[in-house]
Amino acid sequence: MITLASKKNCTGCMNCMNSCNTGAVSMTKDSLDNLYPQINSSKCIECGSCVRACPELSQANLNSPIKCYAAYSTDNNIRWFSASGGGISSVYKLCLLKGYPFTGVQFDIDTMTANHHIGFGEEDIEKFRNSKYTYSFMNSICMDILEQTKKQIICFVGLPCQVAALKRFAATHHIDNNRLFFVDLICHGVPSHEYLKEHIKKTVHAKSIEAITFRDSDYMTSKFVLSVKHDGGKKYSKFVESDDNYQIGYHNATIYRPNCYQCQYAKAERVGDITFGDFSGFGKIAPFEGNVQNEKSQGISCIIVNTQRGQEWVNEMIDNNLLKCFERPLDEALRYEQQLNRPSLKSEYRAGFEQLYPKNGFTATCNKIFKKEKIIRPVKHVIKRCAKFVLRRK
Numbered sequence: 001m002i003t004l005a006s007k008k009n010c011t012g013c014m015n016c017m018n019s020c021n022t023g024a025v026s027m028t029k030d031s032l033d034n035l036y037p038q039i040n041s042s043k044c045i046e047c048g049s050c051v052r053a054c055p056e057l058s059q060a061n062l063n064s065p066i067k068c069y070a071a072y073s074t075d076n077n078i079r080w081f082s083a084s085g086g087g088i089s090s091v092y093k094l095c096l097l098k099g100y101p102f103t104g105v106q107f108d109i110d111t112m113t114a115n116h117h118i119g120f121g122e123e124d125i126e127k128f129r130n131s132k133y134t135y136s137f138m139n140s141i142c143m144d145i146l147e148q149t150k151k152q153i154i155c156f157v158g159l160p161c162q163v164a165a166l167k168r169f170a171a172t173h174h175i176d177n178n179r180l181f182f183v184d185l186i187c188h189g190v191p192s193h194e195y196l197k198e199h200i201k202k203t204v205h206a207k208s209i210e211a212i213t214f215r216d217s218d219y220m221t222s223k224f225v226l227s228v229k230h231d232g233g234k235k236y237s238k239f240v241e242s243d244d245n246y247q248i249g250y251h252n253a254t255i256y257r258p259n260c261y262q263c264q265y266a267k268a269e270r271v272g273d274i275t276f277g278d279f280s281g282f283g284k285i286a287p288f289e290g291n292v293q294n295e296k297s298q299g300i301s302c303i304i305v306n307t308q309r310g311q312e313w314v315n316e317m318i319d320n321n322l323l324k325c326f327e328r329p330l331d332e333a334l335r336y337e338q339q340l341n342r343p344s345l346k347s348e349y350r351a352g353f354e355q356l357y358p359k360n361g362f363t364a365t366c367n368k369i370f371k372k373e374k375i376i377r378p379v380k381h382v383i384k385r386c387a388k389f390v391l392r393r394k
């Protein structure tokens with residue numbers, strides 16, 4: 001009898017499905033619309049390939065952080081249009097210089113899903129740019145990477161659980177780890193793709209969707225603004241502080257996959273050679289010669305170097321003028337970035353969400369559970385802004 005990771009731990013990486021030689025494993029949605037593997041017993045020969053490929057059943061080696069930088073792309077345009085400082089684009093550009101392919105996540109408007117792909121050129125860098133705050137499908141990316149490693153090194157960028165999945169896939173498919181360079185992103189959780197799909201369908205009422213962004217640079221790059229461009233230039237935009245169901249559910253940790261609430265990678269030790277994230281603690285421990293607020297508003301990435309190889313790549317990005325870096329105390333990242341210490345905590349609304357979603361769907365459920373939140377949030381925001389204004393005048 002084959003036993004895969006429990007629903008509490010499964011990250012939906014699809015390694016089990018992709019490692020099965022008899023096609024016995026498929027991914028199916030549960031009542032909360034998260035994807036989990038299902039084994040067809042009539043096809044299963046109990047060879048155990050799926051179990052061996054599961055990253056949650058065999059823990060990945062983690063690296064202790066060595067150094068921390070505040071960093072941004074030397075290309076102002078990239079810096080502005082990226083989620084934080086555009087440092088990931090610098091990694092991709094270094095790959096181009098080295099002649100290596102790289103991976104990233106692209107949003108597919110037709111299916112309203114985020115999917116991992118291999119990139120080979122400048123045009124792919126643009127498609128991968130910016131964070132898509134939703135579950136991303138790994139699909140066949142590990143197998144595609146396996147093919148690439150036969151020819152050259154490839155750089156994988158993904159969430160920590162996805163890096164762990166690739167590492168496990170590499171171990172079970174005899175891929176030489178030296179052929180892989182791993183970049184992990186600090187992550188606070190991913191919701192099912194179905195939530196975003198329903199949310200946009202029911203709130204935007206668009207005939208055609210042209211683009212979706214979760215951090216709209218038209219407002220300010222560090223602002224979490226969910227924007228949907230639709231119907232020939234119209235735009236639906238909702239700030240993180242607004243009454244938008246997706247923004248509320250995502251940012252208050254109500255709607256993530258169950259495994260995100262016990263994520264084993266939400267800690268200081270990292271699965272990647274380098275880690276990228278936002279830098280909320282920038283300037284909080286050691287003085288910075290420039291203007292912290294100014295740099296933050298233009299976009300700052302936090303880079304944590306976890307291996308010697310990671311340090312070499314950062315040095316190469318600096319030497320090739322792709323990245324501007326300022327070394328910072330490690331504690332500025334570790335102390336202030338919650339997901340470097342522990343997984344996201346379930347919000348007070350989570351139990352209601354789990355209970356109501358299967359029958360009511362995303363919009364009706366959120367309208368019910370977030371009634372109070374929709375009043376409190378904007379008020380809290382105004383108070384916070386007023387307090388900041390007063391403090392600044394003092």
Ligand SMILES: Cc1cc2nc3c(=O)[nH]c(=O)nc-3n(C[C@H](O)[C@H](O)[C@H](O)COP(=O)(O)OP(=O)(O)OC[C@H]3O[C@@H](n4cnc5c(N)ncnc54)[C@H](O)[C@@H]3O)c2cc1C
Nearest residue numbers: 082083084085086087088104105130132136187188277278
């Ligand atoms: C789901 C998610 C949650 C995050 N949570 C946090 C957090 O709590 N704290 C924090 O400090 N930082 C978090 N980040 C990281 C942050 O949003 C930026 O991605 C990071 O700072 C790098 O920004 P950048 O400007 O260098 O790159 P950008 O150009 O903005 O690049 C974004 C990179 O993320 C990849 N990516 C985008 N969406 C996904 C996805 N759904 N799944 C996997 N990879 C994806 C892209 O392929 C690209 O490589 C999160 C990112 C994601 C995707």
